[in-house]
Amino acid sequence: MSSDSPDAMTNFDDSKAYAAQEEVFFDDGREIELLHFVYSRPNIDEIRGSPEKVLAAIDEYGRTRKYLMNVGEDKGRIVTDLIKEVKPKIMIELGGYVGYSAVLFGAAVRDAGGKTYYSLERNPEFAAVILSLVDLAGLSDVVKVVVGSSDQGIRRLAQQGLDKVDLMFIDHYKPAYLPDLKLCEELGIIQQGTVLAADNVIKPGNPPYLEYVRSPVEKKKQEFLASTSSSGLGTEDFDDRYSQQYEKTHGAERLDTMIKGDPRLVYSSELIKSFEPTGVPDGIEVTRCKGKEG
Numbered sequence: 001m002s003s004d005s006p007d008a009m010t011n012f013d014d015s016k017a018y019a020a021q022e023e024v025f026f027d028d029g030r031e032i033e034l035l036h037f038v039y040s041r042p043n044i045d046e047i048r049g050s051p052e053k054v055l056a057a058i059d060e061y062g063r064t065r066k067y068l069m070n071v072g073e074d075k076g077r078i079v080t081d082l083i084k085e086v087k088p089k090i091m092i093e094l095g096g097y098v099g100y101s102a103v104l105f106g107a108a109v110r111d112a113g114g115k116t117y118y119s120l121e122r123n124p125e126f127a128a129v130i131l132s133l134v135d136l137a138g139l140s141d142v143v144k145v146v147v148g149s150s151d152q153g154i155r156r157l158a159q160q161g162l163d164k165v166d167l168m169f170i171d172h173y174k175p176a177y178l179p180d181l182k183l184c185e186e187l188g189i190i191q192q193g194t195v196l197a198a199d200n201v202i203k204p205g206n207p208p209y210l211e212y213v214r215s216p217v218e219k220k221k222q223e224f225l226a227s228t229s230s231s232g233l234g235t236e237d238f239d240d241r242y243s244q245q246y247e248k249t250h251g252a253e254r255l256d257t258m259i260k261g262d263p264r265l266v267y268s269s270e271l272i273k274s275f276e277p278t279g280v281p282d283g284i285e286v287t288r289c290k291g292k293e294g
């Protein structure tokens, strides 16, 4: 057990730990290697149609081969508990990677009577891996993969008639959490009852996002009125390791820092501490929209 458990209620089981994160820890061929690994499991016929067994195969790769930047079992449980509580008809995730969260949460949404789990993923190669593993898990009717940058995907879904998101899992480019939340606010898809679950708010952390969802309406209104124009790139609060994380494949990031959101939305927010699949302490910020003031 880890001695520095961040939460007295939980401990990390070291026997389940993923391999440690390396200097280069994704987009180096391991995502395709994972597909070969999964499809060559001796029990592949039992894996077909079973989300649990697909997840077990992905976890086995992460433990015995190479690190994967999945939400993992421990933090995953926080979100599956939320799915049981909220029973979302529509759930969106920002950042799908190889489909671990799409399989875990897509199955939970289906089991809770929900309709669609949209997985928004910018990298088309990763999106292809998600599609393959979602199909293997028998979840193609529920999980829809939306390929492209999250802001474009969110706009497209809204244009196609999506009017409310019941639950949103935010787990993509760290500096994009806040602008994408504000975009959803402006499009009117965050409403009373919407729940947001934002990953990695301890490791690496996300001060601008946390400050916003924890701010009272009055403070957000003042900032809204003061920010007639925006300065900076929106990446100033993040370490280069994270603000430049996807530059190799996607080039320099361009965040829309002009998006102002809807400051009237009332949130109640709490941090739930847990662990990365490697055992490193991390947490998920769970934010509930209580309605609109003024």
Ligand SMILES: C[S@@+](CC[C@H](N)C(=O)[O-])C[C@H]1O[C@@H](n2cnc3c(N)ncnc32)[C@H](O)[C@@H]1O
Residues within 6 Å of the ligand: 069, 070, 071, 072, 093, 094, 095, 096, 097, 098, 099, 100, 101, 102, 120, 121, 122, 123, 126, 148, 149, 150, 151, 171, 172, 173, 176, 246
């Ligand atoms: C931490 S991984 C997601 C892990 C996944 N949610 C899971 O737990 O299985 C982050 C993913 O976000 C994607 N991503 C990064 N920036 C994005 C953006 N602006 N729009 C859509 N996807 C993005 C990356 O390509 C990467 O696959």
